[in-house]
Amino acid sequence: MTAVDPNAAPALSFTDLNVRFATEGGLVHAVKGLSLDVKPGEVVALVGESGSGKSVTSTAAMGLLPANAVVTGEARVGGVNVVGLPQDKIRAMRATEIAMIFQEPMTALNPVLSIETQLVETFELHDVAYGADAVDRAIELLRLVGIPEPEKRIKQYPHQFSGGQRQRIVIAIAISLRPKVIIADEPTTALDVTVQAEILDLLRRLKDELDSGILLITHNMGVVADLADRVAVMFRGSLVETGPVQDVLTNPQHPYTKKLLAAVPRLENVELVTGHGDEAPVAGRELVLRAEDVAIEYHMRGKRFRAVEGVSFDLAKNEILGIVGESGSGKSTIAKAVLGLIPVADGTLAVHGEDLASISRRRAKAVRRRIGVVFQDPAASLDPRFPIGDVLMEPMVIHRVGTKSSRLERAHELLDAVRLPRDVVNRYPHELSGGQRQRVSLARALMLKPELLIADEPTSALDVSVQAAVLEMIKELQQEYAFACLFVSHDLAVVDLLADHVLVMKDGHMVEHGTTSSVLHHPQADYTKRLLAAAPVPDPAEQRERREARRALLASL
Template identity: 40%
Template sequence: MNNPTPLLQVTNLRVNAAEREVVKGISFSLAPREVLAVVGESGSGKTLAMRSLIKLLPTGITSLADSLIFDGQDLQQLDQEQLRSLRGAGIGMVFQEPMTSLNPAMTIGRQLDEGLVLHTQLTERERRGKIIAMLERVGLTDAASLLGRFPHEFSGGMRQRVMIAAVMLLEPKLIIADEPTTALDVLVQHEVMELMLSLTAEKGSAVILISHDLSMVARYASRIMVMEQGELVEQNSSQRLLAAPQHPYTRRLLEALPVRQTAPDRQRLLTAESVIALTDVEINYSGHKRWFRPASVTKAVQGVSFNVRAGETVALVGASGSGKTTIGKLIAGMLKASSGTLAFRGHLVSNADKKLLATWRRECQMIQQDPFSSLDPRMFIAQILEEPLLLVDTMNRRAREQRVREVLDEVGLGEMFLTRYPHQLSGGQRQRVAIARAIIRHPAFIIADEPTSALDMTVQKQILQLLKRLQNHYGFACLFITHDLGAVEQVADRILVMEKGVLVESGWSDDVLDNPRHPYTQRLLRCLPILKPLDHGGYQLQQQPA
């Protein structure tokens, strides 16, 4: 049987930035209806290469290819007017962060209507009907009422569904999806991917899926391209590439996949000191008060009880909106409980005197999800790390500087970083600085709120290993808040599973991961793509139970 004529044929594509070649002559083809994954770490050039197809490149970055043929036409010969006609109608793009790609000043209805006005001859009534039908198709209920809402009124998963609806409305022949599920929890990630690929199958579209998550692309892509520092180092069918990776970089990416830690010493942990304990905690949010109507109350957390012992890592797992970050904020003192108690080393924090409160604030530190927004952009790394030490009366300037150097070394960064600003660091380096700031005063308890959600798999593995090593050294207790079950099995001793503000399951990590009891936990694990190591060194996608 003859191979179909490629929908897309790329030959020797180069992308240059400031006289530096960042994509180095890559060539590939894409068949109609095919799903092609482009994987690699941040900075590998995968996004720039794919955006160059439709000339959506930042100022100062240029691209050139020996040939760039899409659906029989040479993309390099198109003028700006022809490119505008092609974007959306011929090649659509689902961007990584819908909040930054959707216009915050325009309603969803107007934004979805824009593409139809530009590329179709439909009447206003026909366009509205098509928009509502597509929003319902992507799983948004009561779609007509959503048209007048703004992007900030939607959750992350809902915004991503809106982005998919905007792209699919024009029925393009090719969709480029750039990290479409990076910041989404495992349930929403599964729903979004299944939705996007079912819609593309219906319309006969091909898909280029840009990602750093090999487990996820193994489930959905028929072929994988691996990029490293601008070079295409390997490409093959998904099954063959995973079963027998040829390039050392591909093998390194696969080696960064989650590996379950050895079972903890349960007896030691059970006899360790309880650092924090929550008992029957409820957290309610009051809505807006209206004329002649009482304010509505949202129960974010309902009757949650658990403790975390010294030297122990407890993972708090759940989908977005389950209440896990709310609990983290309560423990850190950012919120107050509506009822229930929080105890630190056996003493109730709610009834504590000033001395105990000061001790608790010093002993409880938090590693934020996004270190770029939590690190002061106007301060050097040395100043950021020294700031918590300014409150230590017994430390002079020389002692503070020595401690800053010590902690930088402990997190794998050298003295060269002392005089750098946060924007001069990579994502992984910034997260190391955030960890250094959290441990610099030897705290008893650390809250790690999604500390690896936006990092590449290789960097994620490094950060998780660093956290575990530092915990073994300092002995702090850790509440690890995440939706990433792969990260959980690498670091957690116990797992707590939350659904809609309720703690539905808890237990030792091995017990919960291998024999989940609650239907919600079972559903979470079913949605998690897992690559199983083979005896000869490759990997195979593990089939999930129905």
């Protein structure tokens, strides 16, 4: 890693930056007098909860704020103040001076254009290269970011790449003209731990090669520990603490920073070399879900694709089973099959002894009444046209349970349980924060008093403090309602905190299954060891050791 020159002129600097938005209710002060520098070759992490002003700060540097934004102060890119700069001049600076890596690569890439077209476009727009020369440069970029067979794959479209490969392509576009500043806005949030580790390694290498300054926006403290040189903490639009990553993460001074770090789940005491976990059976378990040699197929264009094969497990009342693995491993496919959204091709998948593959549709509906579900994105899973009260009572209406007054009473009871005020029933989803929406999703899932709760990545889109509150709520609600829970996640620290048992999936097959202590702290399978080695921890010194241990482990496998 190259050393950062403390005397170098900043690649990106903010001086007394203020951003206000003109709304119907008056001016909203989103960023309050922020001053911050990013040197060439330095990674500065900007952290804080949703609404703290992180993304507004970055979009101010890109000149992408909406028309109702009132901006004062300075945001300098390579010495040029972009505040108040004409749009044509800002547009010329994008990609050449400053570039952005967005959170979700599928929305950053145009789905109807080939990767070649999208990469070549950058060279042509800035009069850098045309025709065959531009294509050759694009192929080199794909090779640089680790896309295999770039000469062939450059002709393909975004949907033909995995999530990690799409993010690599977005990074290739961002670095195509060797910008002085790269803004990485949650670049690994949607990725599983092994792909995340690869992307962080790539960003680290490119930063050294290009000598670019990187402004890293994230709520993942493990990513901060892995990549950042300095940390800046934002709270309600203000910068409350800055300093070297080691100081801020291990000895925070501001109460808000302390609160943020205390909320981070930690995966500790993992033994990656030898393993012998205890696997004592628990007597008197009341089984809710049982899978025996389950196979699940997708039917596409007359062809069959077997997504899951040979999976066996069981889940009892008042237990949580965590299913982990990389994207495409079959985690969510199992959850969908339990919900009856995908038919079981082979084997037995039974809820309270009733095999979902063999019962009638009417009986399946009755079984599904005993299952609640919480999805990954609360904004997408709540109908924006209905008030929260109608959203909560919908399961009772569909299954014809209770009267209007008893349904409303049940809605109020569950709003109390998830610690939301009762008047929320009259609000709409867009009037609530992400954490509040996920609490509503939890309440809705429990409306019919289910014996089985399926939670598919329920906290991956949430800030660490909100995530901690939702996880604590799941544990409290389980104690109160005694449901079994199937918890799908790629965050191993969250699974370690919450689950009693863990099932590890790879390419549709079960590679390891057992108690959480045995699987996550004494893993037997090489694949589980790779997953654990890739999970970052929020301590820079420990993370450096884990990074070296991961490289040694990968070299030995």
